[in-house]
Amino acid sequence: MSTPRTDSPTVAPAARGPRWHRLPVVSQLRQSIGLQRGMLIAGLVLSGIFLLTALFAPILAPYGFAQLRDADGTFGAQQPPSATHLLGTTVGGYDVLSRVIWGSRTAFLVIVTAIVLSIVVGVLLGLVSGYLGGWLDRVLVVLADAIYAFPSLLLAIVMAIVISGGQSGLWPGVLAAAISITVIFIPQYFRVVRSEVVRIKAEAFVESARVIGAPTIRIMGRHVLRNSTRTLPLIVTLNASEAILTLAGLGFLGFGIEPSSAAEWGYDLNKALSDVTSGIWWTSLFPGLAIVLVVLGLTLVGESLNDLADPRLRTRRAADQEPPEDLGATTFYPTDGGATR
Template structure:
């Protein structure tokens, strides 16, 4: 009887590059409820991104279209074959506004996160590696920013940028700048703590000994090892970006309906409809906000659980001890018969 030799670890095929991506790598490590949460969040977020990208193709009408081939749409029309989700108090198609609103929300997330990550990581790298008076002043300013609510900063930014009546990019920049100002201290502190840990490692000291420049050490050695927790913060801040944009629109400081579709604005205009029994003008924009925030939050919470060893569930072994004993009994009996 020929025995199978186990494959050494060095001879195993390395996983494909896409399996080492931040979210996909955690998906392979997750089990049970964690995997269910992460998969649900990924599905919802993927649908949101696809709808946002394909909004011009999926939406039956434009976001500011009031007239069709048969004339005006009419205000507060119930769901029908012409308007699957009805029309708003302003005469816009609800389905089209919801689909186009996903595109606006995605643009805000991209602009806000890119600005926050770029500035926060750069400041965290500089303060953590250089230290001194620059580090102390930056940390004091970062702590002071926490005292200001993000929505208040968003309102001020909207008024400064566009006088409170925003165009498409004016509203996006108003929300993105406010989110950037509030979230920079988070990236700064996380990256700074990692830089303080990494710069004392042996490989950094070796780079200094061989004469590597400060810039090369900071960006090639320190930065690459100080950004492991950024995917977690990015997911959580993305949901906050959507809520900030919706809050601006709900309070009347968002984007004008003729410039772009925005879920918060549609919710604000549908307040009077709720008391009149007109439910379709408010439920669908509100449901879109809830689902997108839920999907992104599920991804962030799952990544947080997987990053914490105390919350990470143990993966069940592929073969239980009882199964291993049962599988080994026939071979043991055969060997015992040969010996006898």
């Protein structure tokens, strides 16, 4: 009887660990193993570089996104990489490095705005639809399916034309692009939240809240909503990469932000198409590489979190770690013949 009392306080604190181990990113890193951990770390590094570049763009960029000259004169068009312009200049005479750095800030603003709007609208509609049901639920489901059936880029183009006429300044352009992407993302959040609400509202704790006379708004906000949004971080990371691609597609097709108002990677790629056939590679390589690396980083984070949320992975990991724990317990805490049985 002394062995369980001795073993229990030794193992329990190690299993819980300090509080910072339970932080979202740290918790997922501790759960990941092998190649999955490498993918998650690589995704976090790429996403962190993108975030830091967007936040400190005015400090990192050597020139402004629309700057065409300095104290020595005009930059010149299609200049190759040099000490003055590390990544060369574009056909319009802009510094490529500065456009790439400032473009990260534009992409970051669009991602944050689009995801916040999508979560607010999609979660609210999913909560109301799943909990109340009835004709409202049927109408919202049909509308979500109809929107989801449209090609995402085509729907974004139509919304960009309706909202801003195709092109606009920085904040109007960011809002137009974000709202265009929001229309695509709302059905995804709506579906996920609605399915969780339909499942949770039949649980015993929700029924108990109804029995004691709790108001419907209180039940929906405090009990149902809190338990139906746990999978949203997985969708957010995947939608962030899709938002980058949609924004780049709008800019590439000429429905993005004007170059004098903000830097945008898709627009720069569109203007660099004619340079490729002339052997001028730097105007298209670096904006395209920025899109690829950011989308890759966000996708790696999203896929890794999605795998870690799979209960089969947690079961397999626990099964892999169980024999060493049993062996350690037998070695350090032997009993009267229990180790030989």
